[in-house]
Amino acid sequence: MTFNPDRAGGCILLVFCCAYGVLALDIPTTTTQMGSAFTARTMPFALAVAGIGLSLLLILMPGRTPAKSRMPVYWLQGAAFIVLMSAYGLTIRPFGFLLATITFLTIGFWLLGERKVITLITVPAIIAMLFWFLLSELLGVYIAPGPAIWSTHV
Amino acid sequence: MLDGILLGLDTAFSAQAIVFLVGGCLAGTLIGMLPGLGPMTAIALMIPIASTLEPATGIIMMAAVYYGAIFGGSTSSILINAPGVASTVASSFDGYPLSQQGHAGKALAIAAGASFCGGIIGAILLMLGAPVLAQASLLFQSSDYFALMVLGLVSVAAFAGNGGLIKALLMTTIGLMLSTVGTSQAQGVERFTLGSIDLIDGISFLLLVMATFALAEALLAVLRTPASGLQIVEQSKRKSLGSMRITKQEVRDISPTVARSSVLGFIIGLLPGAGATVASFLAYASEQRMAPRKQSPAFGEGAPRGLAAPEAANNAAATGSFVPLLTLGIPGSGTTAILLGALIAYGIQPGPMLFINEPAVFWAVIVSMWLGNVVLLVLNLPLIPYIARILMVPGRLLLPLIMFFSIIGVYLVSFNTFDIQLMVLFAVAAVGLRLLNFPMAPMILGFILGGLMEENLGRALLIYDNNWSFLWTRPLTFGILLLAAVALFVPLLRTLVNRKKGSDQ
Known part of the structure; x- marks a missing residue:
């Protein structure tokens, strides 16, 4: 077997x-x-x-003979993203939406080979701020933008 | 019916509905164009937005995303030979050769025209057939619904398995198992919560769909591509689209094909489990057989009929798959299963009563299909050269963004970080199972139908005084279960015989 x-x-x-x-x-x-x-x-x-x-x-059951896949699988890259996504979940509350999202996207872009510093900084920052503005100002969904320690709520 | 159409027009022609219809078509085309991301992912990604809208508008938008994604999938099949979804694979047989010959614009116009006709013919048939079926299904009782759900699950497993029926059935069972997590609705008893307060309400449908489709899809792309090679389209494939004009002779040639394929696609779309993929392949094969001998060799080398047939059929089938969803509350495919989940999330129970209780939703969806197809033809087609630029966005930027939108989409519904961790866990499990060639659509269908199935079975037993005999004494229930048995055992026997042959060789 x-x-x-x-x-x-x-x-x-x-x-x-x-x-x-x-x-x-x-x-x-x-x-x-x-x-x-x-x-x-x-x-x-x-x-x-x-x-x-x-x-x-x-x-x-008699199994099918598996065709040898020649496509390599980049396990380390995948594992890094799993950790990154999990870390995003852990940091979104204490760090706030903007900081956590910018960090997530910057590291994500970098892990996938983006090396231009300007892209690594500006694209995540623009996307995070635009998305936050869209949520809070247009859709009326409030999501804390900054770290929890900045919050004035008790 | 006229009242219904007017009601549908009234709802679908509101400014908000039109904005979201156009937006849905564009978003669906954009997402569907990305290789690997199909209608299921596209709809899943749009659910967080839809949940903020009124039910009719939300469903109109998601239906628009559905056909937009099928259209987008055809575009990537034609332009780069990378079908976004299985239902557009047949479109690449002749669409890509046409594109290679410098007629990409013409191929896109034929695809859009055939899709438009397929969608319109499908919507007319849906409009005529759905109310009749909805009236007839008022005779259905809980036991018949239970039997129908069994039939739906078995049929989808039989088709979605792609030769792996047992794997598909197993995934359906896993989906049903996941649906039992949380507090049971009938008995109010906690099940499989592992003592966690976060699981008392069960697993969110959105979370599971996002994790197993959008997130898993992005993770699979990360696993399969080296960091340096993450470019969706290579520079060498960037070509001009050429003219989008179709000659009168070509229109005359493809018209009968489009009509035949639309009707065939709609009928196949009605069958649970068959869906747009089977419809597109069958339409292609039947047109190839029917083509005059001198035209036949052109199939596979850029024949306009070879492109029009699957395009008309897959759009008509997508429309046809709404019939069992709207009239019986039974989704015929993974995509309509997600739409069913969205309807339930709105507190709307699809089925015969939808036609009576929520006529605005029922008719708005039907009318929106006409409008959606018009939007795709009039707005999306001219915009294709611009929309196609998304294929030039480097994957290294696109993939983290897909992950971000998936995660934040789920988080914004519950504001619970536990959901993000659970989502990552499901995504990892989904990636593992997909690498082992296990299908995900049957699992989603099982998850969505699980609660309804248990509810209907429990109610039927209550009606029949705890006696299981209704399964064989009530003719309608028995008949549907018999159909389910045939749908299960015929492919199962074929699978067993094929495997036996395979092992002997």
């Missing part, structure tokens, strides 16, 4: 479905549901069984 992409995905989803099934056991059933044919657990149980069955079918 060769380990092809279908089986790899099947294994990952099997773990997910098993975990889902185990967690479904924790769903409380209220006293009013006791004699009922359909409780809060019914659908999750059925889905867990279906998911486990389909994952096993995918793993046990």
Whole structure:
């Protein structure tokens, strides 16, 4: 049995479905549901069984021979962006929209190979300020522009 | 019907609706033109804006984004042989050769004209057919709706799998599982929240769509391209579009093709799961078969009929896919599933009652299809040389911007930073699964229909006194479930036989 992409995905989803099934056991059933044919657990149980069955079918079925992909995958670049996006989520409140967005875009452009300092500074700054103006002035959606410590709210 | 059309015209002709219709068409064309970003991503990116609008205007804008994105996808197929979406792949067979021969302008005009006719014919058929089907579907009960949803999920999985039916079914199941996270509506019980207060309301539809399409798409582009090579169009491919004039003879040649392909596309669009991709390929193949022997070889080498057929069919199919959405509340494709999610977010329940309870939305969507197609032809086509410049924007600037718009779009709805982290997590999972060739559209459909399915099944059991026999004693429910079984087992058997053959070889 060769380990092809279908089986790899099947294994990952099997773990997910098993975990889902185990967690479904924790769903409380209220006293009013006791004699009922359909409780809060019914659908999750059925889905867990279906998911486990389909994952096993995918793993046990004769898999297709994977065509060797010649396209390289730039894992490090991708990982850097995942960290960057997560960091953006963590900083948008304490740093404020403008600073967090400018930093996110500048680092993003730089990671993808932009090296012109003028582009790295002006494009993110213009986009962040324009977007903030559009939100707060035109659409009436307030988003704190600066760091939380500048805020006068208690 | 006339009252409905007048009501639709009244709603769709308001200044706000027209502004967002034109804006939606332009935004859809812009986003759809970028290789890899299709209508689903385009609509997902526009949901945060739509959520600030009135329901009718919001849906008009999203429908405009939909056909704008299909038109944009055709443009990138024709100009750079890089279809933005699967439904415009067939357009590149003859569109790109025409472009290579120096007739890019003509190819774009043929595509726009055929799309326009396909859209208009589709909208007329939708206008005639949808109210009839909506009236008929008033006979449907909860059990029939449950069966219809099963049929929708199975059909979409059968088509979306692209040969991987089991993977598509598994992804549908994963989507259904994700829909159970949060407080169950019927019982008021917390499920799969892991003790987190942020998950009590469940996973946001917008978050999941943005993460699995827009964000995952941008991440995949980052993973597949070296930093130094991130340019969407190489300098060598930048060419003049040439004249956009189509001769009378060409119009005479392609007219019957457009008419046939439009009707075929609309009928295929009605079927759950089939959608614009199947329609465009079928229309291309049937036109190739019907072409006179002397014309046949021209297919694949720049035949105007070979470009007009898939263009008319995919636009008509996109219109046709609105029929099950508007009348039954069952989306026939991933894109209409996102639109269904948006309607539910507005507090509108699509289905036969939409026609009665929200006639303004129902008719405005239909009327907006005519207007949208006119906008695409009159406004977008002349603007194509300018819109196409987005293809010249370096990917190194575009990709972080797509990520930014996706993240901020979700954050602005909830102002909860937990959503950003959850979104990144889903995007990473989606990228991993897509690298392993797992389809995402069935998952979204499962997620959106999951809650409705559980609700209808629970209600049906309540009506039938906790007895499951309605599944086989009620003829309509049984008939639909039988159809679902056929839709499931025929491709499943084919998949098993093919795999067996593959392993034997």
